[in-house]
Amino acid sequence: MSYYEFFCPVKVIAGQAALEHLPYEFSSRAVERPMVVTDKGVRNAGLLDKVLAACEEGGMDITVVYDDVPADSSKQTVTAIAKEYRKQKCDGILAIGGGSPIDTAKAVNILVSEGGDDIAQYAGSGVLKRPLKPFFVIPTTAGTGSEVTNVAVIADTEKEVKLPFASSFMLPDAAVIDPRMTLTLPPQITAATGMDAMTHSVEAFTCLAKNPLSDAYAAAAIRKISNNLLKVMEKPDDAERRLELAQASTMAGIAFSNSMVGLVHALGHSLGAVCHLPHGLCMSLFLPYVLEYNLGQIREPLSELLLHLAGPEIYAMTPKSQRAEESIATIRKLRDDLHRHCGLPRTLQETGKVEKSQLDRIAQMTIDDGSIMFNPKEASLEDARAVLEKAWA
């Protein structure tokens, strides 16, 4: 008999004119002087202005903005932002962006709530024992799902280690999902982050900690991504389908934060660290090959996923014994289509940024990655190396 836990206390505020709900949400937590944490990309794309305008119109002027979060956020960045928060006497945080601003804001919230200047002292899981300051998130990529995960990673650049933080107190009070925030996402990033959300769902549905509640979120997310990702590639300004992808990303985030991910993420984290490739691309590069590797252990759930990946007609037409293979073929076809649309690489070789001599190191890092714990098949160094070889060309 199985056992599981499922937890997601984040209020999801999604759809048309969602941004305009921010002033009310702030006031419901008695926030009068929020600090915005974001990056230059968000500002330059005009997304920050949209948020500030929506708040201003609702009678709330936001004057404290930190827009300089780097792509890989560090301990120093967190300390600097926390200092500014205290100086400006803020009383809440609004993160706008992809994974990096959101992770940074989670860490800043720990410092400004618990005190001190060194975020490293709060690293680990279960360290926090009480709620933090009011915290809101607006995701601008449809992929990471960070708005509903209870983890953050911050680099300690002096010691050259990545500090992990895990606590349910780091979850935001609310996540605001507005189609305007992803409308201008460039094609390659749309494709890569969409494949990240797809991987979160597929791994949540096939790895060791799968459970009925996370399965429901994962399956629904896969259906939304399958129905909308290519359509958005064809027509990037389709706000309705953009919203579908953004919701799918949040649903996939809820799924994987409750059932964890597996070997695709272990390989992807390692490839990303060694070759500096975007996370979503790394996911897309490994997904079909890892599913093939795991096939013996995941035939049943993977067969079930064909319904959500390819739709009821193909599911019904495919003999039961072939459904798992067909699921993998459908994911491969999606990768081919994305490659045609925006050149998203399908193999390590196609990236042009990976050397064959680096594969050993990537394999070594893979078996030390925490995500490998929940992979349904126990992967050895040789297994990881073999999957990398298959993903090469």
Add this chain to the structure above:
Amino acid sequence: MIRERLRPLASQAKRAYVQLMLDVVGRSLEAISEVDDQVRNEVTVLPDGFLFSMQVMPKGPALFMRKQRDGSLQYLGGSVAQRPDLSIQFKHLHHAFLVLSFQEKTAQSFANDRMLVDGDLGYAVRMTRVLNRLETFILPRLVASRAVKEYPDNLGLPEKVFSAARIYLKVAMNFVDTVRSS
């Protein structure tokens, strides 16, 4: 009425079993880390003096191991004053019992939120593999294939190293029967 008198007995047996099995695991881990290349290979990346513990919350039975300079693991018993670098904590005595009586795989227990990791997750992954390797040595093949995700084909170690552990195990199995029958 009879049930109520039996229940504490079962719980006592369970506690004793967990305590004994942690001791078996500690001693066996020390032995295996001196001779088995695969375990030594997993342990090499741990810093010298690295302190590892498995504990039952709250303040239940525990085991402590320290990484030696020669690359082996030294068993330090059930309590050490120092804070461990990596600790794996069972949320409840019964959860420890499920894992240590090989009814639930270690990775599955993590997946089921029955254990907490305090420390580097990468090291925890390695220690889980070490524990899996250990189980394949000290358990009869049939039981081991239930306790670990995959069972390796070649276990090339002298039998006598683990005969001691097997004796412990027989005693331990009696506890399982005691607990199950009550």
